[in-house]
Amino acid sequence: MLDQSVVEEQPSVGQLDRLRAYWVRRDTIVWNIHALPNARYELHYSLDGSLELTPQGIQHGNVLPLERDPFGLDSTLAAAFPHLQGLPVLRLAPEHHDLVATMLRGQVAVQAYHADDQSLIDATALQIPGVLDDLYHYTGELGVSFDEQKRPILRLWAPTARSVGLLLYADSAKGTRAIRSAMTFDPQTGVWSIVGKPSWKNQFYRFLVDVFVPSTGQFEQNVVTDPYSLSLSTNSQHSQIVDLQSQRLKPKGWSKLAKPSLAKPTDIVLYELHVRDFSITDSSVPAELRGTYKAFTQFESNGVQHLQRLAKAGVSHVHLLPVFDIATIEEHRPDRTRIDFDYLASLPADSTEQQAYLFPIRDRDGFNWGYDPRHYTTPEGSYSTDPDGSTRIYEFREMVQALNQIGLRIVMDVVYNHTHSSGQASCAVLDRIVPGYYHRLDADGNVCNSTCCANTASEQHMMEKLMLDSLRTWAVDYKVDGFRFDLMGHHLKRNLLAIRAMLDSLTLAEHGVDGKAIYVYGEGWNFGEVADGARGENASQHAMAGTGIGTFSDRLRDAARGGGPFVGFQVQGFATGLLDRPNVYEQRAFVERHYQVAVLSDVVRLSLAGNLADYPILSCEGQQTLGGHLYINGKPAAYGLRPDDHIAYVSAHDNETLFDGIQVKAPIESPMAERVRMHNLALSLVALAQGIPFFHAGDELLRSKSLDRNSYNSSDWFNRIDWTGQQNTWGSGLPPSADNHEHWATVGPLLANPALKPTAEDMAFSYAHFQTMLQIRRSSGLFRLNSAELIKQKVWFPNTGPDQVVGLVLMVLDDGIGEQCDQQFSRVVVAFNGSHHSLSYSDASFGHYNLQLHPLLANGYDPVLAQASFDRSHGSISVPGFSCVVWVEYR
Structure with a gap:
């Protein structure tokens, strides 16, 4: 049933900056509106973004009639969009279906009016992920690939863009002039592509996307990196054209890397570790390698020796917190703020001064857990000795190789459930290419953020494809042995089953990896807008039971x-x-x-x-x-x-x-x-x-962590580990106030008590x-x-x-x-x-x-x-x- 309280709150003349209707298939629009007996409905579109809402209705652009369907959603659409069941359904006549793709490359809206006096009832813009999936079910390659002539082919899925250009840069230096080339649009797939020259290899690029953005109400010229980036410049300003099969990017022995034995999943023992925590305070690691992938290659270091002992005891997999490209870590070391550890150590165990000192520099110190993705398929640059370009690829592989050599497999913590940003934010990638598609939207068209960031919508085909393609790259090209899904319950069960099937298809003979030995697990928490199957059966604890995909x-x-x-x-x-x-x-x-x-x-x-x-x-x-x-x-x-x-x-x-x-x-x-x-x-x-x-x-x-319950951005000070077992970090000061202040009165006396150290x-x-x-x-x-x-x-x-x-x-x-x-x-x-x-x-x-x-x-x-x-x-x-x-x- 339609929630009447929602309808009554809607402005009487509508709002084009809200997206309260859903275009779910080329012939079907669903609208959260009270369906009056004498109401008439129209679809409006403008290829120049000129629609304007007045008290008399939508002005400018073009208009097509819509008919109310008294039978509502058919069974297929009801299963695909369970949250829309019971809402009024409008149909677009078959003779107009050929116009749909064209309309979607502009501005679209619907309006309802009284048939007798033509007065406006309501008007709104449209959510379009469903109709995009109906029109463009693309399964081919995206990002950079190479043909037999070693020419790079660049592809970008951007079906709603008016135009897409490639901006090519000889290097990533600020001020380097771009060479602009037009890309070709395939109306069947929604993909823009260009075939380059072999000399483009290792150069940098961005896309210039001309697209209508509902949140701004106009066309924007977005200069944006590639969501399928395999390599990036420092701080993710440019994508880089690289070939992951290049021998230059493979450590010696990479192609013949032997995995530690694993007879069955229940032989697994997982050990969760953060790359920076592992070595940033380890004096046995050369200073220039601390906090990097290469620290794992220092076999005589305290940290690696510790891991070797754990492997000998029974740990089988090191689970690394996010190591994909992270939006919030400063990758350029000279621009980071150094922490004065001696000063912090001089303060009382229950002092407020440690967190007060760290709070102003928390975004410039090089530390973050990393649950804020920017590019899913590029190694994080701050963990590389050189974040500008492909060194990160080589060093990530060195890390995998080193861990395997000491008897440990590697798990990646993946965060496909959200991105750091959406809309026109500078760190947003997906939403500046296909606005309103990749993220899950609420009833007004706002991006849902129940995961604390911009939730992605893996119920949409191309978001699921992005996940599958990314995971395949990590599994095949980086030989990753397992994936832990952050907030897995915000994905659908079918997403995880598709991932499991894709991994199972990978073989040593064809792909160089045994995909069946790659373990998948995640957080099956059931909350937010997806709870209890509201957007389709979500990958919660109960839903995943019996699949062999683990849940915490x-x-x-x-x-x-x-x-x-x-x-x-x-x-x-x-x-x-x-x-x-x-x-x-x-x-x-x-x-x-x-x-x-x-x-x-x-x-x-x-x-x-x-x-x-x-x-x-x-x-x-x-x-x-x-x-x-x-x-x-x-x-x-x-x-x-x-x-x-x-x-x-x-x-x-x-x-x-x-x-x-x-x-x-x-x-x-x-x-x-x-x-x-x-x-x-x-x-x-x-x-x-x-x-x-x-x-x-x-x-x-x-x-x-001195009782810090959420140390995601609390610096090396609160997150440090001493692998020699000599110094315990209890009593490092009162934990940061943002997430811990309510307990300060309780924990202060504990931290100050020397008997508890x-x-x-x-x-x-x-x-x-x-x-x-x-x-x-x-x-x-x-x-x-x-x-x-x-x-x-x-x-x-x-x-x-x-x-x-x-x-x-x-x-x-x-x-x-x-x-x-x-x-x-x-x-x-x-x-x-x-x-x-x-x-x-x-x-x-x-x-x-x-x-x-x-x-x-x-x-x-x-x-x-x-x-x-x-x-x-x-x-x-x-x-x-x-x-x-x-x-x-x-x-």
Whole structure:
């Protein structure tokens, strides 16, 4: 039904600067207007942009009649545009369809008027993505390619442009004069193209696009870079004509690069890392290489040595935060502002001065997470030793090669869900070429920004094509081993399935890569204008279940830590002391906390079992049910259908680091040793869960950002890591006020407390524990089961139901049933104790087990584990407080 409140708010004489009607197919327009019985409708167009709205209606231009269709949208259009169902539908007569392409290269609008007195009812401009997809379903090449004569061919999809010219520059220097050449338009595809000369190779270019822009109400002459750019000048001012197949751009041995072995997706362990964080403060890296791709090639550096140790322990993939061209980082090093680390280090641990010093220079210091794309298919220039041109291509490949050589595959964090800018903004690219097409628009034609930037519309064919083409380039030409999709839920499920199918089609024989081994995962959050399938089935957690495309599970994260990223700053969870180490915030009755931990324990168990919706569980309420039917806080406790759907994690770049979260949640009297044990317990839950574990770089070293929950632009100071494990960054000052000010009163005393500063010994203990948990995971295939059937066969949980020992989660991995998955161990028993105290449990079946402490736990790195015991005669185990203990039974 039409929302009458929306109609009543519309101005009586309309507005041509709003886009409240939708041209969804050449013959169909949908309009959010109250359909009066005697109303007449018209389509107006002007090829010179001269339409003008007066009280008498739209003036100038040309006019065509529209007929109201009483039956509304047909089933095909209703499926493609679910948010338009129920709105009035207008039809353009077949004899006018040949004019549609011409009209779209100008200004278009619709108006409604009363048939009896010709008075205006309403008028508006049109949203045109649907009709563009109807007219131009192009599947060919875009950007730069080369023919057999080594001539570059440049192609740009710009179907609404009146003209497109190529501006060619001999170099990227400011003031270099451009040579302008006309490009040829193909009316069948909407593509403008030009065949160049071999001498154009390595020269720079831009496009001059003459196009009507609804937001300005006139034609604009936009000088813009290529959205398919493969190389760029410094700060993305010019695109560059390059051939990615050139030997000059390939490191020695690139064509024969061998990938680290990977038998199946559940062997993956992900480690999330930022390129600049990795080396910017690493004194063992030459100064000129810090913060760059080439730092990964310094095999004797502290950082690379650290990664090598992690690879040996079990990390398989380094997940890099965005490394495509980023809009907001100054690429020219001399123009960056240097930070005075000595001054910052001299300030008190709870001072406001650190963030006050950094705030004015935050956009000039060279640091940003990078979730603000400008060009999707060019390596970011600020991470190159020379951002002007193709050096970035060579050095990116060197980084991939170096990581592969130390046993690590590489994942790219991709952000196709939004662009940094839209409209006529200087950093906008897509919207200055085909205005109003690539971005998702609201009911007024404004660009949606629920992702905090300009949301793209991957439901449109050419946006999906851009994603597919870009990803193929990264996979084939850069040998990237995985893709993590930022806010994946803002794409459609069909987009991700098309991506999966494209990657699966890549073979070693034809493309030099095994596309089936490329893992895809992302954030399946369900919010904004796409929530619950409003624009088509979106790639949310539930929608992606069963596809093998992973989604981050907030279930384990919130159960282990307590609360969530947007609520409950001090709310405790299973691993942070809720049961018997309550903080000031959690001073409620023990029985309430006892029950809540029992509820959270059910979530933990299901997460350990791969987050399977059909995994059977006896809940703490005594209900025999399935994970997907157990609702906690209004949502199913589990949603996956196969283990590689499941990304298990408790921390990431977003929100407080795990250690910072524990600092806030643990009671003030908790000693550092206990805080570290909470931290290690949470990481153990991730490391030993079925599915795919994901860790935030530095968590193994108690990484702190001084409680900054959103450090995307907080400089190297708040984001730095010491790979030597000597200096912890806790107490680096009060975190920046913009996202953290509301908690300053809470966190200030914590930062100022010297007892809460971890020592090198604390960090070393955490690091040893982390490596051990990874080694334990690697030691047995029972931790890496590759199907839901195997998990349901081999994984079970004693100590469940209403009579459980609350705070103790026990997991049995039994290889005595079905397919053998472990050559060494016939059974593994894992205990997670979320209590401050030692907990014990007896089970008659344990009397049949011949369990021994896992050999990796018997090396003495954690003396507390000497208190752990297994008594076969009584079928009982005992587990120290805030500990993870693993026992095994040898074959």
